[in-house]
Amino acid sequence: MTVSRRHALQLALASASVAAAAPAAAAPRFAAGIEGQRQADLGDGTYLNPIVAGDHADPTLLKDGADYYMTFSSFQSYPGAVIWHSQDLVNWAPITAALHQPIGTVWAMDLVKHRGRFYLYIPVLQNNGTGTYVIHADDIRGPWSAPIDLKLPGCIDPGHVVGEDGKRYLFVNGGRRVRLKDDGLATDGSLESNAWKPWQYPNDWVVEMFAPEGPKLFRRGEWFYLISAVGGTAGPPTSHMVTVARSRSVHGPWEDAPNNPIVRTTSADEPWWSRGHATVVEGPAGDWWMVYHGYENGFRTLGRQALLEPVEWTKDGWLCAKGGTLHKPLPKPRGGKPSKAGFALSDDFSSGKLGLQWAFHAPGPDEAKRLRFDGESLVIKGKGKALQDSSPLTCACGDRSYEITVELEISGSDPNSHGGLALFYEERGHVGIGFSTTQMLTYGYGQEHGWMRQTMATKRVHIRLVNREHVVTWHYSHDGGKTWTQHSWQMEVSGLHHNVFGGFVSLRPALFSAGNGEVRARNFVYKGLPA
CATH class of the missing domain: 2.115.10.20 (Glycosyl hydrolase domain; family 43)
Known part of the structure; x- marks a missing residue:
């Protein structure tokens, strides 16, 4: 979908505004709700x-x-x-x-x-x-x-x-x-x-x-x-x-x-x-x-x-x-009864069903068949060759800064089969890191960078993503999260939005599984970070 195509389908109207000049915006004082998410x-x-x-x-x-x-x-x-x-x-x-x-x-x-x-x-x-x-x-x-x-x-x-x-x-x-x-x-x-x-x-x-x-x-x-x-x-x-x-x-x-x-x-x-x-x-x-x-x-x-x-x-x-x-x-509006606010984005995958925080990007008719729940884990069958064509499982969030950790288990004999954690806008706009059983792969500027591939035998890996107002830092651990290694590439992602790529959507955390293997995800943990 392109911006021009959508707008060619829309005719339009407009209006004269009487809005006064805006005062400088005060620093927002967001309240913290579930998992530190702003409310x-x-x-x-x-x-x-x-x-x-x-x-x-x-x-x-x-x-x-x-x-x-x-x-x-x-x-x-x-x-x-x-x-x-x-x-x-x-x-x-x-x-x-x-x-x-x-x-x-x-x-x-x-x-x-x-x-x-x-x-x-x-x-x-x-x-x-x-x-x-x-x-x-x-x-x-x-x-x-x-x-x-x-x-x-x-x-x-x-x-x-x-x-x-x-x-x-x-x-x-x-x-x-x-x-x-x-x-x-x-x-x-x-x-x-x-x-x-x-x-x-x-x-x-x-x-x-x-x-x-x-x-x-x-x-x-x-x-x-x-x-x-x-x-x-x-x-x-x-x-x-x-x-x-x-x-x-x-x-x-x-x-x-x-x-x-x-x-x-x-x-x-x-x-x-x-x-x-x-x-x-x-x-x-x-x-x-x-x-x-x-x-x-x-x-x-x-x-x-x-x-x-x-x-x-x-x-x-x-x-x-x-x-x-x-x-x-x-x-606040008067007279309304107190309501439940928000919901947890974290998922230990023990419910046996896909939570409302999750959605496939651009799925096929039978996309749900790629998933199965096994105990306290979610198994994602591979699709495509890389992050961009894998129909990743995305999770919308609304915080300016946040931290995510997840444990992944990689399987498959094909050395090109891999999975990982990403921030995904669309097929041309994403960043992330992934692991096959033999290598770590890095995605930036909407593509996988082969020159950054690093030999790394992996069966289980913990990944941590920290996004602090568009500056993204990655860490990974192969000993159950006891010691962490910082990835050598810190990324700035403020340009991954509609005015660059079209599509009208947002930059979302995503789990992906590409190739012929499977990725087993455990303990997806989301936490909003204070300004």
Whole structure:
């Protein structure tokens, strides 16, 4: 997938920002949660963004009574469409992965509930272009159905709404719309153009491109509201934004908010870049909030992270954002019950099943057959010839600095079969170290460096990775972790992100197994490190 290909599929809108010049960002005072991972809730009635750290782009948020559910674009990671739960909008924990069958690169979804059933509308990029699928479940925790192809080529970012006529519709990129059948599992008619007209921002604004996307719709009183993103989701820090339009009918006409855009990064000095792609929701106490994504200043490697901002309604029925640049803690939503926050990324592999922290990169249809659980270990069958084509098992994280240790057992008679620990963005962007039964291999700048191969008989090895704000140090041990040897190459990885490689994802820890052998992993331990 290329950046130009995605953006060629998106038309766009834009918006005029009234955001004031941002104050210099204060040093963040992140709270430490499970395993030292940063958490939003500061424990004093306030929170500090992000609410879900790390690669959690294009949030779609559903309120169901006292419960909130949210999921994010999962791109080429499977299992995908991980659904998170909260009762206070600040503390979130994952509960299930809804999508297990690879159908393409998953972009911005819409999670809805209609007449007691949950639906997830899923746009994907495939080799022949884009498509849109739907899965459904009677229980949010599943089981979820197999994907159903809605046969909507060239469409992305579906937004579901029930009109005043009682009919169901999907609004998609480029101002288009299609009616759905009552069961929501097929279209009912052809794709309509000019169902809504994206608003144009001033020509002198520094954005990535026009790119209107992510229509999210809801009804309040006599008005339907359409929230959309424009300006491009990456590129310059000032690219993305949140715009609002409204209409008394789902059929229009739509009028633009006089204060568009209600959210936009206006300076590279702000703590969050390219803020946009929002879902608006009513809070536990009847106040209103929006969740959207943004890149953390200086940490595009973490991907687009989920941000929460309070909004208010004006007397004439428009939304006004109240969070400023998000550079300081904000009061938590009132009335919400305390929720479980986060989850452990460490894994001793004793559960006998793949944890929600794990996902294959670009898997084939039968990728899960490469795995087997054996006691307190995970055995990964080799694939491909090297890290880049091995479909590594990745684990998204959201800390600026962290440490990982894992024990690996290498098997296989082929001297080219090897496995190891890596930081993986995509096939062209990764670093790591691996071991065969006879050699240590080193990956940097997206390739294995044969000149660094070192003869090293290995059956079992402990590997330690330390990433301190993009500076990566590797250690390894052959005596059970009693003594460690530092690898001779320390790496700087701040450039492994979307603006270099495309793909819209993040730099993730990864276990890999390449060649014809197997790698047995034990005791994967993750720990967030303080700033």
